[in-house]
Amino acid sequence: MDISYIINELGEEREAYFQAVAPPIYQTSNFASATVAEMRHKLLHEEDEYMYTRGNNPTVTLLEKKLAALEGAEHAIAFGSGIAAVAAAILSQVKAGDHVVYTQHPYSWTKSLLRKFLPRFGVEATMVDGTDPENYRRAIRPNTTLLYLESPTSFTFDLQDIPAVTAIARAHGCATIIDNSCASPLHQRPLQLGVDLVVHSCTKYIGGHSDVMGGVICGSREAINKIFKSEYMTLGAILGPHDAWLLLRGLRTLPVRMERVAASTRQVVDYLAQHPKVERVLFPFLPSHPQYALAQKQMRSNSGQFSILLKTKELEQVELFCNSLHRFLMAASWGGHESLIFPVAASYATDQPAPILPLNLVRFYVGLEDPDYLIQDLEQALDKV
The missing domain is CATH 3.90.1150.10 (Aspartate Aminotransferase, domain 1)
Structure with missing residues (x-):
């Protein structure tokens, strides 16, 4: 899909809002239903409906469509910060008793999540030198469920060989998540290299003006809908419609x-x-x-x-x-x-x-x-x- 089309046209429904060039901000907390049957349908299919802005909001949906397309993903879900997206993505892949392998020198709050927060709930994590894919393989245990990448990393700008690590993950039945914030969706497409979920801090290049925070997870529709029904709706780390509008503005350039x-x-x-x-x-x-x-x-x-x-x-x-x-x-x-x-x-x-x-x-x-x-x-x- 052409980048210019994604940024300027995909998801834009200008005929629905008076041919406005910039999309409106749907600054509402909830959406009314005309009948009980309609409300029942929304409750049963909230991942695809507009019922409550903690779930879906049209301004946020437009941003998610564009970000998913830029990453070559089926679907995306936006959060109020980058670490909120990272946390929800990781939580979606682990439970008590599981083990995570992650690369050294990641974003500091990702490291804190893996080393300090998740161990309180019975999830262990091992840090490895991710520049050698074999280090991921050597660190895998019978209870390992996730290999976490950040390429390039935040301070030392180490790379992981993404296809090699994802091949190791598939061979051992593990999921893969990568923080792609440093490269941006324009300079690296991890899903094409075998990664399961891609996360971004939208605060960075996507926003582009140092005036808004946000995060996103991109992946298959099945995986994103699973996160929507669990980590997203339960923890409520949503992106507000005005912040989504600012991120849309950033995407234009x-x-x-x-x-x-x-x-x-x-x-x-x-x-x-x-x-x-x-x-x-x-x-x-x-x-x-x-x-x-x-x-x-x-x-x-x-x-x-x-x-x-x-x-x-x-x-x-x-x-x-x-x-x-x-x-x-x-x-x-x-x-x-x-x-x-x-x-x-x-x-x-x-x-x-x-x-x-x-x-x-x-x-x-x-x-x-x-x-x-x-x-x-x-x-x-x-x-x-």
Whole structure:
């Protein structure tokens, strides 16, 4: 299905709302029924009907149709945040006594869910180095039900060989879930590579303006309807219609934003990769990266995130570099118009255990600014280190 058609036409019913170019926001909590029989039908088929916005809402449905199509999925279900989508997807595949295998260095709240929250309910999880698919195979137990991927990962941008891991999962009767937020649905299509469920933080590239939060799960209609009837309706982590409308607005410009971000990021990375004060750039689309061939194989293009290791082990020097940047905001997340940094050094505190990641690691997101404008800022900050 053509991307331009998905973004601009799929699901748009302009004749139903006065030929408005932008769809309306159906800001209602519930929907009336004309007869008892109609209400009975809605109760029995709530996954396909409009009865209560905690279930379905027309504005949210339009977003879900477009996101499912972008991922090549049969169906999708939207949530109020990325971690809400991750949690619902994982919960749909596990029960007490089950075991999950997941890749190292995932999104921090995914890690917290798997290591701290689910063990309270009898679900165990094992973290492996996901760059080698065999590590997934070696970690599988008789009670393993799920292999969890995040490719690329959030800070180190490690890849997993998606077809290899999904083949291992099928051979052992396990489900697979991947967080595809970093690549976006334009640059990676995991369902085509054998994954069962794809999750996104819509807060990132899909929203694109740093003003809305959301999440989505994409997969088969059977799997999504199962989640709707259980984790979605029971836990209620829904996406509101106004937030869905903002995400629809973001989708309109997703291709042009991703194209700009990809090109600018390559230019910034090329500058940093040759800088004498940068020890290493963690970016799978660098030809020198050990997973460059895999990135070329399973991704269509790069996105805007990468990390660097500064050539210093001194916390003060890392802080000096980060504090000297003026054109990169220091903030979490990514995907908006603005360029960002997230220094691991911010997680280092004298009264807490040191994080696993090194203190000289700084994550970057390149936004929509001119790359030369950003490089000038990097140059003056690096000069101070």
